[in-house]
Amino acid sequence: MTTWWCEHAWLPDIGVADAVLIEAVDGSIVAISQDVATPSDATRLRGLVLPGLANAHSHAFHRALRGRVQQGPRDFWAWRDVMYDFAARLDPDSYYALARAVYAEMALAGITCVGEFHYLHHAPGGVRYDNPNAMGEALIRAAADVGIRLTLLDTCYLAGGFGQPLEGTQLRFGDGSADAWSARVAEIANYDSMRVGAAIHSVRAVPVPEAEVVAAAAKRGGWPLHMHLSEQPAENEQCLELHDRTPTQVLADVGALTATSTAVHATHLTGTDIALLSETGCGVCLCPTTERDLADGIGPAGTLASQGVRLSLGSDSHAVIDLLEEARAMEMHERLATNRRARFEASTLLRAATVDGNRALGWQDAGAISVGMRADLMAIDLESVRTAGAGATLETALFAATAADVTDVVVDGRHVVRDRRHLLVDDVPRELATSIGAVLS
Amino acid sequence: MTTWWCEHAWLPDIGVADAVLIEAVDGSIVAISQDVATPSDATRLRGLVLPGLANAHSHAFHRALRGRVQQGPRDFWAWRDVMYDFAARLDPDSYYALARAVYAEMALAGITCVGEFHYLHHAPGGVRYDNPNAMGEALIRAAADVGIRLTLLDTCYLAGGFGQPLEGTQLRFGDGSADAWSARVAEIANYDSMRVGAAIHSVRAVPVPEAEVVAAAAKRGGWPLHMHLSEQPAENEQCLELHDRTPTQVLADVGALTATSTAVHATHLTGTDIALLSETGCGVCLCPTTERDLADGIGPAGTLASQGVRLSLGSDSHAVIDLLEEARAMEMHERLATNRRARFEASTLLRAATVDGNRALGWQDAGAISVGMRADLMAIDLESVRTAGAGATLETALFAATAADVTDVVVDGRHVVRDRRHLLVDDVPRELATSIGAVLS
Numbered sequence: 001m002t003t004w005w006c007e008h009a010w011l012p013d014i015g016v017a018d019a020v021l022i023e024a025v026d027g028s029i030v031a032i033s034q035d036v037a038t039p040s041d042a043t044r045l046r047g048l049v050l051p052g053l054a055n056a057h058s059h060a061f062h063r064a065l066r067g068r069v070q071q072g073p074r075d076f077w078a079w080r081d082v083m084y085d086f087a088a089r090l091d092p093d094s095y096y097a098l099a100r101a102v103y104a105e106m107a108l109a110g111i112t113c114v115g116e117f118h119y120l121h122h123a124p125g126g127v128r129y130d131n132p133n134a135m136g137e138a139l140i141r142a143a144a145d146v147g148i149r150l151t152l153l154d155t156c157y158l159a160g161g162f163g164q165p166l167e168g169t170q171l172r173f174g175d176g177s178a179d180a181w182s183a184r185v186a187e188i189a190n191y192d193s194m195r196v197g198a199a200i201h202s203v204r205a206v207p208v209p210e211a212e213v214v215a216a217a218a219k220r221g222g223w224p225l226h227m228h229l230s231e232q233p234a235e236n237e238q239c240l241e242l243h244d245r246t247p248t249q250v251l252a253d254v255g256a257l258t259a260t261s262t263a264v265h266a267t268h269l270t271g272t273d274i275a276l277l278s279e280t281g282c283g284v285c286l287c288p289t290t291e292r293d294l295a296d297g298i299g300p301a302g303t304l305a306s307q308g309v310r311l312s313l314g315s316d317s318h319a320v321i322d323l324l325e326e327a328r329a330m331e332m333h334e335r336l337a338t339n340r341r342a343r344f345e346a347s348t349l350l351r352a353a354t355v356d357g358n359r360a361l362g363w364q365d366a367g368a369i370s371v372g373m374r375a376d377l378m379a380i381d382l383e384s385v386r387t388a389g390a391g392a393t394l395e396t397a398l399f400a401a402t403a404a405d406v407t408d409v410v411v412d413g414r415h416v417v418r419d420r421r422h423l424l425v426d427d428v429p430r431e432l433a434t435s436i437g438a439v440l441s
Numbered sequence: 442m443t444t445w446w447c448e449h450a451w452l453p454d455i456g457v458a459d460a461v462l463i464e465a466v467d468g469s470i471v472a473i474s475q476d477v478a479t480p481s482d483a484t485r486l487r488g489l490v491l492p493g494l495a496n497a498h499s500h501a502f503h504r505a506l507r508g509r510v511q512q513g514p515r516d517f518w519a520w521r522d523v524m525y526d527f528a529a530r531l532d533p534d535s536y537y538a539l540a541r542a543v544y545a546e547m548a549l550a551g552i553t554c555v556g557e558f559h560y561l562h563h564a565p566g567g568v569r570y571d572n573p574n575a576m577g578e579a580l581i582r583a584a585a586d587v588g589i590r591l592t593l594l595d596t597c598y599l600a601g602g603f604g605q606p607l608e609g610t611q612l613r614f615g616d617g618s619a620d621a622w623s624a625r626v627a628e629i630a631n632y633d634s635m636r637v638g639a640a641i642h643s644v645r646a647v648p649v650p651e652a653e654v655v656a657a658a659a660k661r662g663g664w665p666l667h668m669h670l671s672e673q674p675a676e677n678e679q680c681l682e683l684h685d686r687t688p689t690q691v692l693a694d695v696g697a698l699t700a701t702s703t704a705v706h707a708t709h710l711t712g713t714d715i716a717l718l719s720e721t722g723c724g725v726c727l728c729p730t731t732e733r734d735l736a737d738g739i740g741p742a743g744t745l746a747s748q749g750v751r752l753s754l755g756s757d758s759h760a761v762i763d764l765l766e767e768a769r770a771m772e773m774h775e776r777l778a779t780n781r782r783a784r785f786e787a788s789t790l791l792r793a794a795t796v797d798g799n800r801a802l803g804w805q806d807a808g809a810i811s812v813g814m815r816a817d818l819m820a821i822d823l824e825s826v827r828t829a830g831a832g833a834t835l836e837t838a839l840f841a842a843t844a845a846d847v848t849d850v851v852v853d854g855r856h857v858v859r860d861r862r863h864l865l866v867d868d869v870p871r872e873l874a875t876s877i878g879a880v881l882s
Contacts, residue, residue: 395508
């Protein structure tokens with residue numbers, strides 16, 4: 001039995017409760033009591049305790065681009081070239097070191113579960129490593145070693161664009177066929193606290209018949225299935241030209257949109273696209289800080305939500321790793337697009353960052369502080385210069401706090417961050433600097 | 442002589458320089474040397490040292506609304522009612538305590554100079570305090586006591602809307618006439634490190650003949666003149682109906698747009714408006730985090746800049762106090778509006794947050810690390826979890842760092858923040874909580 005006593009905690013159907021005792025056995029919550037006066041032998045968590053955050057869309061190696069891609073590349077496609085240049089340099093050892101540091105940064109920000117949209121599979125030129133899953137397993141070890149859960153969204157990536165072969169760095173992404181992709185994924189070692197998911201990189205990178213194979217494999221394996229969707233208008237235009245259908249329609253037609261699927265970005269949609277997502281139960285993962293960084297535009301989050309589409313959040317390119325900022329930006333971008341305030345309830349924003357993010361990654365039993373759920377917790381400092389005086393409310397956590405205000409993080413009942421220090425990684429900034437420097441040098 | 446040795450510093454026309462020795466006498470920089478190996482007896486500043494930030498638009502008491510106005514008010518006008526409810530409760534003592542805490546929060550965020558757009562002049566009902574500048578002088582003392590420079594933009598506010606009398610809390614704002622406003626402002630005590638400026642609250646709150654008096658007074662006094670401009674479409678519509686001119690045209694016609702004027706927000710402008718701002722030399726202060734919070738929309742920052750309009754930045758309603766985030770948002774909002782990246786050079790963003798902000802507040806000799814300028818410095822931690830590995834660049838400071846990464850702040854040669862601790866205010870979060878709590882209780 002592990003117990004935590006929380007000064008304040010956000011409980012489903014209740015809201016902010018005071019003096020909350022949470023008890024867990026084998027990483028799952030077995031009892032919750034309110035107004036418990038004495039901490040007893042429980043670990044004391046000050047501030048406001050929320051469920052741990054789920055980062056539903058990550059490309060770990062993009063963290064190396066932070067601060068390096070703000071002046072040069074003037075559009076998404078030019079930015080992608082710089083990103084490819086960095087991807088070209090990674091190998092399983094250097095990717096392990098980098099991902100370990102990045103996942104540790106996520107833990108410090110309150111993230112307890114990450115979905116890694118992983119397509120950097122092979123050695124330069126597309127040469128197979130001795131273990132063809134060496135890169136994916138580097139990511140798996142990295143997450144395990146820093147104590148956060150991982151869904152490895154192993155990504156099928158077969159074409160350099162509509163009707164175009166892979167070239168350059170892209171050769172590292174390709175398995176040759178969806179069947180070869182599927183055979184490789186079947187060999188991924190299983191670890192505790194991780195699971196496999198599938199991904200169709202995009203309609204431009206996976207031809208229609210192959211996308212159908214991936215969707216079928218995901219269904220067969222019971223895997224969550226993710227896909228980039230309509231992040232850039234150019235992709236929509238090319239897809240319409242080739243297929244006479246939008247990317248959403250193409251993906252619906254191959255059976256990729258289901259209740260266990262998640263479309264990432266979904267920025268440039270038609271009304272029919274939105275209806276398709278709603279009808280199929282496919283969720284949408286918004287990545288607002290990346291979408292503004294890459295000048296993607298503001299997606300129709302409000303309309304999607306009003307049509308019942310589940311929303312989750314991801315830090316994607318890691319221009320910023322702060323899921324609180326992603327949640328805030330989900331609301332703020334909607335305000336900018338509609339000229340109206342208070343578009344989403346704070347509890348809706350939290351749901352996207354927690355329970356629906358976990359669900360998008362295949363963890364149905366995580367994302368809320370309630371009995372039977374995994375003991376994923378994060379504590380927000382209510383006495384920082386940012387949060388002081390704002391009150392012990394969810395609004396303070398989501399609109400005033402930043403990742404710098406996360407003091408404690410518990411993943412599956414294990415204390416991973418305490419008083420803003422990672423308990424498994426001595427010096428996260430140093431590991432970030434060293435691992436990025438090693439690859440750039 | 443005071444000296445600082447900077448690991449890295451941003452110098453005009455040079456960029457990031459290493460091992461920089463800065464020497465100051467009486468708060469002004471007298472010498473700068475690069476590649477100085479030994480710190481000698483200088484104060485050592487690690488990380489990247491930038492000029493201190495200028496917060497060109499502040500309403501200090503709005504800080505009390507942080508976290509409290511996210512769910513209820515659905516538009517700007519409903520939000521304003523909540524803001525008035527809080528304003529109604531303040532008196533000179535409670536406002537001193539609150540402003541002192543808020544300005545200390547600013548200092549911790551690297552802000553060395555603030556422009557306070559001050560209209561809460563009188564007691565409830567509009568009754569004069571024994572000292573009719575008691576509220577303004579509370580702000581002056583607050584800034585002096587936490588060691589940052591202040592421009593008190595004393596604001597003329599005479600009407601509750603076009604053709605409407607002041608009512609309710611607004612009675613506290615009113616001087617009765619621009620002449621009475623001018624007579625009161627003439628009595629404001631002068632302190633070191635502060636200066637007086639003037640403000641026309643807006644075209645809805647100051648009738649045309651009175652606005653002309655304020656503009657003339659500002660010109661006579663050599664004061665900077667600020668004004669809210671076209672933050673909300675409703676104001677534009679009402680102004681057009683009454684005056685058959687846009688707010689920009691009305692302000693131009695009363696002589697309020699000059700090279701020492703600053704229009705705040707300037708969100709909803711016509712092409713003619715932009716040309717007027719450009720021709721007159723009037724600057725524009727953007728408040729991006731407030732503009733998204735209040736669902737104002739995205740203003741034409743790129744067009745303004747391309748027409749030579751000087752831009753500055755303000756945290757305004759203090760939903761966030763982080764000028765680095767304002768600078769980043771200036772760029773990000775432009776990306777969202779144009780679907781293109783790299784709209785502003787990093788040095789342009791810094792200029793808005795430093796030299797042009799200071800200039801908008803009447804301090805021509807501040808905002809750059811160069812000989813003859815005030816010794817306003819801030820150091821950014823390059824080894825935090827957010828900045829590690831991103832490099833010692835201005836892009837790291839503006840696109841990766843947050844206010845939480847500011848370690849040291851020097852104002853006019855005086856060390857005010859060291860190792861993230863305010864040297865004049867023991868416990869800034871406690872002062873925030875206490876001062877806000879006292880007013881709310």
